[in-house]
Structures are given as C-alpha cells and as structure tokens.
Amino acid sequence: xxxIKMIIRFGFVAMSTHVYNSSPSKxxxxxxxxxxxxxxxxxxxxxxxxxENIAHTKRILYHAAxxxxxxxxxxSRLIPLLGHEVLGDxxxxxxxxxxxxxxxxxxLDNKMRVGFHPDHFTVLNTPRKDVLRSSVKxxxxxxxxxxxxxxxxxxxxxxxxxxxxxxxxxxxxxFVERFLRLDPRIQAxxxxxxxxxxxxxxxxxxxxKSVGVPMVFDLxxxxxxxxxxxxxxxxxxxxxxxxxxxxxxxxHVSSPKSESDIRSHADYVALDxxxxxxxxxxxxxxxxxxxxxxxxxxxxxxxxxxxxAALPEVKKMDGGILEIT
DNA sequence: ACCTGTCAAGTCTGG
DNA sequence: CCAGACTTGACAGGT
Numbered sequence: 001x002x003x004i005k006m007i008i009r010f011g012f013v014a015m016s017t018h019v020y021n022s023s024p025s026k027x028x029x030x031x032x033x034x035x036x037x038x039x040x041x042x043x044x045x046x047x048x049x050x051x052e053n054i055a056h057t058k059r060i061l062y063h064a065a066x067x068x069x070x071x072x073x074x075x076s077r078l079i080p081l082l083g084h085e086v087l088g089d090x091x092x093x094x095x096x097x098x099x100x101x102x103x104x105x106x107x108l109d110n111k112m113r114v115g116f117h118p119d120h121f122t123v124l125n126t127p128r129k130d131v132l133r134s135s136v137k138x139x140x141x142x143x144x145x146x147x148x149x150x151x152x153x154x155x156x157x158x159x160x161x162x163x164x165x166x167x168x169x170x171x172x173x174x175f176v177e178r179f180l181r182l183d184p185r186i187q188a189x190x191x192x193x194x195x196x197x198x199x200x201x202x203x204x205x206x207x208x209k210s211v212g213v214p215m216v217f218d219l220x221x222x223x224x225x226x227x228x229x230x231x232x233x234x235x236x237x238x239x240x241x242x243x244x245x246x247x248x249x250x251x252h253v254s255s256p257k258s259e260s261d262i263r264s265h266a267d268y269v270a271l272d273x274x275x276x277x278x279x280x281x282x283x284x285x286x287x288x289x290x291x292x293x294x295x296x297x298x299x300x301x302x303x304x305x306x307x308x309a310a311l312p313e314v315k316k317m318d319g320g321i322l323e324i325t
Numbered sequence: 326a327c328c329t330g331t332c333a334a335g336t337c338t339g340g
Numbered sequence: 341c342c343a344g345a346c347t348t349g350a351c352a353g354g355t
Contacts, residue, residue, distance in 0.1 A: 025349060026349095027349085029333080029351060030332080031332085075349095077348095083334095120336080121334035123336080126335080163335085164337090197337090264347085
C-alpha cells in the first residue's frame with residue numbers, strides 16, 4: 001500500500017560545530033600515557049578526559065534536543081585508549097557508570113534516538129584470531145556503554161560486514177558464523193550497514209536478514225558500491241528489517257567531496273543527493289531517521305533542513321522534524 | 326597562532 | 341614479508 005506522507009527526523013555524528021569547545025573525542029596518545037611515570041596518575045588522567053568527553057556529549061545532547069534534533073550518534077572515542085593494553089585491567093566503563101547514566105537520562109527524558117558506530121577496526125569476519133578477539137571485545141564494550149546509560153536493545157551499535165579477503169562468499173559466511181556465536185544479548189544491540197568498497201546493500205541485506213538484525217542503508221555507500229540494484233527493490237526489504245524494532249528505519253546520507261574523490265564526505269549535503277531518494281522511500285515507510293554524515297556536522301544538518309523546508313512538498317513540523325508529501 | 330606530521334586500528338595493494 | 345594508502349579527529353612538535 002502506498003504511503004504518501006513520510007515523517008523525517010535528522011541526526012548528526014559525534015561533534016557539533018555549533019557548540020563551542022565540545023569535542024567528545026579528546027584523547028591521549030600511548031606515548032603520552034607512558035611518559036607519566038606514576039601509572040595511577042596516568043589512569044586518572046584517562047578517566048578525567050573520559051569524564052570531559054561525556055560531559056561534552058551531554059552538552060551536545062542538550063543543544064540537539066533544544067533544536068528539535070532527536071537523533072544522534074555517540075563518538076566511539078569517549079574513553080581514550082579504551083581496549084589498549086596500556087590501560088591494564090581497569091574497568092573504565094564501570095568507573096564511569098554515573099557519568100553514562102547521566103547522559104542516558106538526557107536521552108530518555110528527551111525521547112532521543114542514539115547509538116554507536118564502532119570504527120572500521122571492529123571486523124567480525126576477519127581471518128585473524130587476534131583481530132576477532134579484539135573486535136568482539138570492542139563490540140561488548142560499546143554495548144556495555146549503552147547499558148550503562150540505561151539504554152536497551154532499541155539503541156544500536158551499527159557495524160559493517162568487514163573485509164573480503166579474496167573470497168567474498170566465504171567472508172560473508174564467516175561473518176554469519178561469527179555473529180551467531182556472539183551472546184544473543186549482544187546480537188540484539190547490533191545492526192548492519194552496507195559498505196562503500198566491499199559489501200553492497202544487497203549483500204548486507206541478505207546477511208542482515210539471515211542473522212535477523214535490521215539494516216542501515218547508507219545511500220552514499222550504495223552509490224559507490226552496487227551491482228545495479230534498484231532502490232525500489234532494495235528499500236522495501238530494508239524497511240521490513242526494522243518492523244520489529246522500536247525505532248523507524250534509519251539511513252545515512254552524505255554528498256561526495258568531489259568528482260575525483262567520490263567516496264569522501266563533503267562539507268554539506270546537496271538536495272539532489274537525497275530528494276529523489278526520499279520520494280522513493282516515502283512509498284515504503286511512514287517514518288525515516290536520517291543520519292547526516294557531513295564534515296560540517298550539525299551545521300550541515302541545519303542547512304539541509306532549511307533547504308528541504310523550502311521545497312513545496314516539504315512541511316516543517318514541530319522541532320527539526322519534516323514531513324514530505 | 327598556525328602548520329605539518331603522527332597516532333590509534335584494521336584492510337588492501339604493490340613491490 | 342614489509343611499506344604505504346586509506347580514514348578521522350586530535351595530539352605533538354615545529355616555526
């Protein structure tokens with residue numbers, strides 16, 4: 001059945017260009033850590049930076065909510081050097097329990113949708129034992145951070161399928177195998193995204209379906225990497241993967257940086273890169289959450305919302321929410 | 326104050 | 341087998 005209207009919410013990633021001095025990703029190099037002779041002091045410094053990052057995240061969340069933006073992706077580098085051996089066995093997530101609970105409260109109070117996107121170094125389908133081990137640990141840490149915020153499986157950690165290793169079929173099967181070996185409580189927090197070089201939207205969708213998790217459709221990656229599949233064919237099934245979820249389907253959008261460098265993200269998102277897609281998408285879902293992946297972060301979001309709102313088929317609703325007809 | 330190089334972690338390519 | 345590209349934001353060291 002055709003749905004004519006679609007409600008759109010926008011989100012942005014980690015940093016804000018509008019909030020002064022609010023980096024949620026301040027860090028420490030291994031060298032700097034090791035240059036502090038007293039290890040307890042060094043660990044305390046890591047903890048202090050992490051507290052700052054989380055406090056900055058809270059400010060960004062307030063800023064977002066205040067502007068009607070109810071969708072946000074956390075930085076994966078809230079805790080400096082997390083997972084690195086130099087930190088020893090200190091449990092930073094536990095040590096920051098109250099800080100995390102604090103931002104979780106802001107999320108819930110404002111009915112926001114948030115999540116993580118662990119870095120490309122989290123590769124479940126790797127042939128390397130050591131990489132698999134650290135990848136699983138990394139996933140567990142991301143889930144634990146969400147849990148520390150009091151956020152359930154509605155809130156996701158979004159990952160890619162991984163490398164190809166000269167045999168995409170085997171690599172895909174290895175992903176499925178590895179995924180199903182994860183604790184179901186971790187599995188429930190995961191969603192899968194198509195890649196710009198390796199696994200296409202169709203391939204990712206097939207894997208997502210077979211392991212029973214929702215799929216995030218990255219429109220830009222799809223343009224970089226596809227086998228000619230039509231969005232009209234892909235998108236309804238992607239939407240279907242979200243039907244059991246609390247939140248509506250989410251997609252990622254960005255514009256190419258330049259003609260010579262298509263894969264990199266531009267500062268802003270061009271209308272032409274998203275409007276035609278929205279008219280297709282609205283036939284299959286009543287609601288869509290769109291993550292803006294642009295260098296200018298929330299500024300790109302604000303600009304895109306303004307540009308869209310100027311179109312005759314778009315109506316600006318309460319907050320940063322749009323309705324497209 | 327600014328600029329360039331380096332760092333974290335993986336995959337992948339080329340030699 | 342090893343070096344370098346790729347990616348991203350921030351540190352680190354130089355002018």
